[in-house]
Amino acid sequence: MNSAYHARVASPHELGNSTSRQLQDSASALVVPVGSTEQHGPHLPLDTDTRIAAAVADALVNRLPGPWLVAPAIAYGASGEHEGFAGTVSIGTPALTKLLVEFARSACRWAPRVVFVNGHGGNVTALREAVALLRYEGRDVAWCSCVAPGGDAHAGHTETSVLLHISPGLVREDLRVPGNRASLAELMPQMRRGGVAAVSSLGILGDPTTATAEEGGRIFAGMVDAGVDRIARWAPDGEGMLR
Template identity: 75%
Template sequence: MVFPRELGNSTSRQLHDAHAIHMPTLVVPVGSTEQHGPHLPLDTDTRIATAVADAVVTRLRARDETHWVMAPAIAYGASGEHEGFPGTISIGTPALAELLVEFVRSACRWTPRVAFVNGHGGNVDALRRAVTQLRHEGRDAAWSPCVAGNADAHAGHTETSVLLHLSPDAVRQEERVPGNRAPLAELMPQMLRGGVAAVSSLGVLGDPTTATADEGRRIFAEMVDACAARVVRWEPDRGGMLT
């Protein structure tokens, strides 16, 4: 019996029958619905988290008797810093943390382990809160970021390159213009007071004009390699992040 690959396309009977042979690990993308400048879609973080999780599940099923299952993405996160722009929908850190806790409590009735794959930096506090609590309760949950080296902050070179690789038709090429390229640490005091709109009228932190699909392919591969390695090691730190 082979475990179904996608939770949303599975039946309860399939999971019940396969469970007698393998105990699955559930991999859950966590993203956001928030502005990504004039050139990227609102679901950019969710697309990236879903693609990384999908690639990780594919890799791990190839090496590990297929007992990895991918859940539908959690597509709303803590995006309050982007609420100065239309289209952003933020549920905030407390609500997201509670959602993640209840998600795992329910899922752990049939799966012993849950791995969240996070595509939005604003979700980190909620993930830390939720996974710390879950692990304290004895539930085997953890989370991994989708990260790459030398990434810019938001809707710039990094995310635009990855979207040009994953979803080129979703990128509005004619709308790509540079945003605020100052270091994030320098911008943070203003952002804490007024959100991203206080430092960039475009909602862009970085330069999307330098993005290419080839660069996106490289960055995406780096994200997948790092996430897969963390999940295989399964060594959560005190905040539940896989190291």
């Protein structure tokens, strides 16, 4: 399926297409995609994380029971590890935390429930801190991530497959080359000192040459299924993450 984020097709489930009067008595809950603007190798667009989170969020609101809306994506995140590459724009963890807190404080004035759907691993600390505070304040807010069990870390097989599924025209297939395929645990000490550029001159952690649209469809469906299950169950842990 093509995401509304990519195609910009008007949807009745998009917050931006609604009017204040429509929402006045609707009790609509809100799904908020959270992504990043950061390098994804020579073959994927800078908004890959945002694009995936928005596509998953759009699919979620079409499957969740009750009235749900999807908000415009938060497209900047904590991406300091990618600042060695042109195009990356990181607002850092403190700023993202504050943004998430103020976003939900405002949205919860009319939305009974808010869930952040995260597409970038670097955002997790901000989500944990922000949502823990929001829940302490008595707001029904939670978060979950677009997770592919067993997937590689960045711009490799996993993300490239998903992009071939949701936005195939944006994948520069002739520029797909293998990156650093060592485990994230093995790479982390160097990355803490010098970011992704210290372990991969291409900005790729994994192998995008094995990616296919068919595999991307399977991975994407798994992300959506997991999100539907977690949101429907609504059992946030102490930091607001849905299990």
